[in-house]
Amino acid sequence: MRSSARAAIAAAGAAGVLLSGQAAVQAAPPTAGPGAPGIGDPYYPDYGNGGYDVSHYGLKLHYQPATDQLDGVATVEARATQGLTRFNLDFGLSVSKVTVDGRAAKFTAEGAHELVITPPRTLRKGKRFTTVVTYSGVPSSVKIYGFTSWQRTTTGGVAANEPESAWWWYPSNDHPRDKATFDVSVTVPDGHQAISNGVSTGVHSRNGWTTYGWRENRPQATYLATLAVGKFDIVKGRTPNGLPYEYAIGSDLPADTKANALTSLKRTPEILKWESSLFGRYPFDAVGGTVPNTKAGFAIETQTRPFYSPKFFAKGKPDFSVVVHENAHQWFGDNVSVHNWKDIWLNEGFATYAEWLWAEHAKESTTQAEADKVYNAHPAGDEWWNLLPGDPGAQDPFADQVYDRGALAVHAIRLRLGDQAFFKALRTWQAAKGGGDATVAQFVRHLERVSGKNIDDIVKTWLYTAGRPAVAPGH
Template sequence: MHRRIIAPGALAAATLLLAIPASAATHSPGAPGIGDPYYPDYGNGGYDVSHYDLRLTYQPETDQLSGTATISARTTQDLSRFNLDFLLDVSEVRVNGAKAEFTTARQHELVVTPKTPLAKDTPMTVVVRYSGVPSSKSAYGFTAWQRTPDGGVAAGEPESAWWWFPSNDHPLDKATYDVSVAVPDGTQAISNGTLQSTSSRLGWTRWNWRENKPQATYLATLALGKFDITTGTSESGVPVINAYSKDLGDNDGAARASVERTGEILDWLTGYLGPYPFSSAGGYVPNTKAGYALETQSRVYYSPRQFANGSNTSVVVHELAHQWYGDSVSVKGWKDIWLNEGFARYAQWLWSEHEGEGTAQQLADYVYASYPADDPFWTVKPGDPGPDKQFHAAVYDRGALAVQALRNEIGDEAFFTLLKGWPRQHAYGNASVADFQKYAEQISGKPLAALFDTWLFQPSKPPAPAARAASLAKDPAPAQPKSWKKIQATNDVHTH
């Protein structure tokens, strides 16, 4: 018989382990990324957010933003610590009322350790107090906060939340929002959803906005500055709120001539896409230098440059179509971007037809004929373009070409049933290209794997037999549709 000698340190460690409840020992940190291969560090694991309550104060002269974020969530595992995506300076974090330890990691991670580990499926309220100058913060070599002469703007894809609120920053974790911002009198705060109220006190005005439908973090927007705000109602009864910076200069008239048609275009889109999915609509045009537009939910962001050549209803159509394809139904992963951009571009083709400037078929034929087989355009796969080509022109144009090929394959009756049914099938949720193919096969009763592979996943121009089978490219040199240049001018809507 041998006696086992235990060193004093080991004995202490063993005693400590015995003192920890068995359940606590199984708790583990949430993943620092949600698992998207395009952006491995974006989003987080271990919890699911249901609501963000953001109560903020902003000083336009200094770009100073401060406030408190209250995040309602539920754990999805036995959780010892978790991450939030955030860049501003944090002074305090509480989890379920108790002060939590926190630190930073990587380029945009706030790491939170609750006082007590949390069991799986436990409600979690996280309070983060913070402040900072968003325009002074950068990650991965860029900043998504746009400083303007009279304030600032948060609107960017695939990220912009880090610069103004802590979040689980990936489309898979959608939530509702209350955004309350105090600004000096004479300055306005624009955000998503419905303006619940405003109140003024001691030289400050507080603006209270609410988005009551699930919203992806990149679709949350905040614009702070001096705006002219217009309100109205579409013919179908949707409240429309638009806002224009007071210093747009020569672009002001064209911006208003375009964005003020939001209600009309929205009602027109419902004929193709079904009932509008949100409680309000509209857009805003701040005095920014960037040239892109973005489908920020229910309150589209437009840069002034979109209107540099006059009115631009095509970009309004594109961004409003995203309210169904991208906002209500969001991607499961960023590789599924075709579900957003291919269909928003196709809506522009349908608008072209509505305006008598070229049919969708004519536009599809022109796209197919415009790029020879050896053009790099065809090497981009709209169904999985890669993070570096996520917003390549091919995702838009080849993506819409794939939509037309699908329409020709299954016929108009099934196609337009599909176009309306998809946003209803996955309303306020997430879906993938594979999910869409399955649904299209269900609606049409046809096997579509070969068609999807040819038009979305092959890094080459679909050969002439495939094009003819999809009723495309019958004319080797089709005339350029009248709307072509207008639509091409919006190819950079998300390039920034």
């Protein structure tokens, strides 16, 4: 906070073998069974699902802001990675109908967020199949594990949270390992707007309702999909290199908040150009941001269109650092996503360090001064040093230490490698892993291959050892 899609694992079914002078012998078909109810994340074992890989989500939604009523039809295109007698989707709203490849399928809700589907026929390993789920509900009233990630606003609602937000507005294989492309169509009352990820595919009105279409053609993790419905002041245009941008700011926010938000978001193309010089070419086909009138206190890197709480812009001045942070995530978190949620340092450590780099670029500070500030703020013996950025735990993976101590780790690595090797490694990392996911260990190996230098001691000290290191990086 603040891909071609991961390749589907597929294999052809066993084929008949013709032996000379003998009849064809058919090998035994592969064993089929239920897909796992979790993808295998060590922090969140029931997040995501096993047995299939999604390639595309098509969402057709109808939303009434006055009542927070959401009705939807989700078309999920996937490939079976094993023989499937049943499979799960992560979801929390009420489901009325499910089909698999056009035929009615049995379904039931189990556990906190599992939609269990039994197709009319077993799905063989490697088969591409299409699941259509019809559903409805009032997202803000649905509590899972005691909370909802759907935020009511004064004029509508917003889906934005981490590590889970999809459960409240569309069924999915909800884990960053399974990225997919998206088409989102949202019908809302005239006078309201509906904003999602990627590029606009058109707007049309009929009988008092307006439908907005959005398409994200680059692989996107499920938690990075967003929907914001309400009344917004919208600024559109194109960046100097031709990418469409759209900034949406809640129409009923205070005038000074709106002005600060717009001033901040208008710097996005400039910030992205600068970040591209560090991390490589911007990986997506659209730019933007939303600032709904919500009470949330965070920002999040929803792909191509970050979500920002208005609190960032209600301090009497613009906030460029949060724009830097969330857009750095377009590389670290969105283009290359975490393999497991314990790898979250790969997202937050680098987005925070981007803020430090921006402060130096803007001649407001230096990366060394920012590192010293964090180090000196927490003396020896402070419990703050006992949370490990490389393995922060499921209870609080977004603790301050992941961001700030995580950025200290990045600074220490940069100093060891030197700027030429460090930034080359960041750019080649994006080129090598873009559109997919990765672990901390894979990233460390990549840095060492590119630089020819060993950083095991730095990684152990700053990411995996409790207690305050003897000296700050750079001293």
